[in-house]
Each structure stands twice: as C-alpha cells, then as structure tokens.
Amino acid sequence: MNDRDPAAIAAPMAQRGAVLVVSLIVLLVLTLLALAASRNALVMERLGGSSRQLDQAFQAAEAALRHGEGLLSQANLPVPTGANGWYHYSIAPSPDWNDPDAWDAAGNGKLAWSLASCDGASACQTQIAIEELPPLPDPGGGLNPTEQPQEGTMYRISARGFGGRGDTFVILQTTFRR
8 A cells, every 4th residue: 555645745846946046146155255365365475575575675775785884994995986986075976865766777876786695686786875974073072162073084875775576676875984
C-alpha cells in the first residue's frame, strides 16, 4: 500500500527565482568590496613609494650638506665667482635657493656631487651652492661692552637632493661658521 497521501503530494508552488536574485546581489556587493579593497591597497602602495622617494631625496640633500661642510673645512677655498657653485654676498650674490626654479637641470653655477652609494641614477646626483655671508659678530662673545666682538665668516650651504626616480627633490640649507 502506498503510505503517501495523494492530497499531500501537491503541485510545487510556482518558483519566482528569489534565490537567484539574492545571490546575484550578494555577489555584486562582494565584488564592490573586493574592488574597494584593491583600490585602497594600490593607494597605500603609492603612498609608501612616495614616502620612500621623499626620504631618499632628504637623505641625499643631507649628505650633500655634510659634503659642503667638508669643503668649507679645507684650508684653501676657491674664489667665489658664482660660476662654480661658490658665491659671495657682494661679489657674486646667489639666487634664492628656496625657489626650485633657481636650480636648473644642467647644474650651472652649482657644485654637482655624486653620492657613493645610491639606488638610482638620478638619486646619485645632488647639487650644492655655497655662499659667503656678510660678516657677523660672534654670537658666543661676552657681554662686556669694552670687549670687541670677534667676527666670524659665515657661509650658507644650500643643497638639493633627488629621490630614486628623479621627480622628487628636497632643498635643505644650513649655515657654517669658519
């Protein structure tokens, strides 16, 4: 005998495809989340690369400043003509090195200096400009009004260093007393 009730075996209800629509919406949401995550990862990778370029440029400019201080520590300094990267406040004044346009790509009027170890060809090149400043009284002198303050020769060292790609640069300046 058949245990099934013929009334219980009814025709299936008409299917409307709700599971298909819901699964497509879930798939669309997951795809959008994956695209957003990959875009975020790409932005973070670019940010990290830019930070690395800026750090390389800063370190190259810092090394160039130290090289300029080493040049000033030598016994004989060249004549400041302005054509070879050495400037004088009255004979051959220097341009405003804070302006990136003052540094031309050919390095005219500046000392070109290559780092010993670097990641890229453009990171190896740095530029240095040294300017003798007007005489200043010694800031470390005494406060005695009868004592004549000693004058020291002050120099401004300006350096421009590049990142590994060459499109990022940093300009640093320091003063050096000799």
